[in-house]
Amino acid sequence: MVINKAYKFRIYPNKEQETLIAKTIGCSRFVFNLFLTKWNDAYKETGQGLTYNTCSAELTQLKKELVWLNEVDSISLQSSLKNLAEEFSRFFNKQNHAPCFKSKKNNVQSYTTKHTNENIAIVGNKIKLPKLGLVRFAKSREVDGRILNATVRRNPSGKYFVSILVEVEVQSLKKTESSIGIDLGNTDFAIFSDGRKIDNNKFTSKMGKKLKREQRKLSRRALIAKKNGFNLLDAKNYQKQKRKIARLHERVMNQRDDFLNKLNTEIIKNHDIICIENLNTKGMLRNHKLARSISYVSWSAFVTKLEYKATWYGKTIIKVSKWFPSSQICSDCGHQSGKKPLEIRSWTCPICHEHHDRDINASKNILAEGLRTLALA
Template sequence: MAKRAYKYRFYPTTEQAELLARTFGCVRFVYNSLLNWRTEEFQKKQRRIGYCAASAQLSALKKQPELAFLNEVSCVPLQQCLRHQQVALKNFFEGRARYPTFRKKRIHQSAEFTASAFKYRDGELFLAKSSEPLNIRWSRALPSAPSTVTVSRDATGRYFVSCLCEFEPHALPVTPKMVGIDMGLKDLFVTSDGVHTRNARHTAKYASRLALAQRRLSRKKLGSANRAKARQKVARIHARITDCRLDGLHKLSRRLINENQVVCVENLAVKNMMRNPRLSKAIADAGWGELVRQLQYKSAWAGRQVVAIDRWFPSSKRCSGCGFVMDSMPLSVRSWVCPQCKAEHDRDVNAALNIKAAGLAVLALGANVSGTGQVPVSCSQ
């Protein structure tokens, strides 16, 4: 059995919207208050606050008369936000993430409910302190009763519910087809079979509309109702870009997993590449990291394999025919001729062929030769 989140949009009633607004506000208040307290304790006394101490502090806050509003909502989302904060701090102290930041009011809001704070009965979902079920647009049936439910509201005011359920993944039939992909900006990726997949460039498509909406927003008076409306228009354009990008990546990753038994990719350092001021916006719009992430978890469900080769492997400079490695290969060079075997290469197709060969070597040997020695790589299956 595996776990999978199923996300749906829902339309709350006026009473449910008010309850959720209070819940989001209380979760945000508790998270920010406890984070501020933990930060001060660490800075002044070098004391790390654990979950038990933070939970006791929450109980003390709820007993204060001026904070009685914390008792008007379910206590489960408040406890869950402390658990999430504990994980964020653990990741920071172990060097895996940055220090957690305070939550803001006008961006994404969420609250997590465990099994004790909701009821799922006959295809209807009831949240704690709410007598009516959520008006959910069930696009597909849940495979089982959810173990946790996360209710969220994005910057545009849309409401979503994410149900974490157990399901039985079914492996796809074994196929002999294997592919290597070289990711880029002009083409989102090029396969070792010579197939070029166009980069949709969603941000550039909506750039003029976004610029106009942002200019109008900048002219509105701070705190006015018109500024709030203009902010919503900007948020809707950003949401549209995000939805289009994710929809395209899901379709492409599903196609790659369905058609190939093994998918070989590069282990790119996307965060480091984003430091390039000229290419950062285009790299972010391409979504390379999200594409690889989707390939990895979908391959695990389908019984496929995704192999990530070493990022320093010279896939573009190496001749896929004879193995000759060029001294340099600027980005402006899109095709080249091997000085040794005189083979003509398309830069991206040649790189995809080398990535495929290196990935198959990883499956056979468990390591990848990058030119500097044996380097371990990741393999998802």
């Protein structure tokens, strides 16, 4: 099976390369915002927007007027137009909101360039990128497949990364003739139908005190800067503290991402059929008592990773309806009792008198319902 796969590496540009990256990001943002304005104006006047080809032709003329646009990678500017056209296409298909203007204050600061004539390549411990030349990077693994494009990103922490998108062929994993049901929770991140429980590491909570302390420092430095009449963008102490907080958030994000990747890879390797509840995460986030803990555990990210890896390696994901009463049914005799409050973590079936752990029982019921759904399909 041929798939698109991304490899992410940290890069270490020198001062000149950092300046060029900043210019490229700024020019890409300028082009995106300029043509978004033109697109909106055209839609108001004619009831129709522009097209990518029209914008591309205008960009060629614009580069003759604004010569500083020629200092950066031309493909990155074309990529901005293509992204704008795709965002409008998805908007008109009711897949997302209308495109909005980009700001230099946004957390995501990046640009994308396309692979043409070997302008993107791995050369030893360096990566070749258009205009930048050879950039030192942390080569943690080999890049397999045909390179399609590269996205250079500057994080709020001040670190630089490159994501290389490749086209590669993957082989299906060996069949294990095993199936598993998974119930997702807060106290335990995942509960398997075989009785295993995966601890919720609570990466954000563990960093909570330190984050609060550093956030208070940031607030004090903001007040001092305003008192002295400085713009926050020009206040060096404020910006230094802001990067420190960004590094803490980045560490938490990396820890959680590593945990999710390792867990779902292990599940995919060891099971052919994975049954999981189709959770209404958006609806659950409206519960103010649970919203914070639900957002921290990253259920949506876990399920998304599980789905695309299952597609890659020939495994089956079955989503059980969110209305299925997995916690109310006895997994032994099938008797359905009434709805139970969240504080009840174990219960005894009044018919067969089997004592159940609430979450393990739910995961067994999810597995049974998933297999039943698969048999009917």
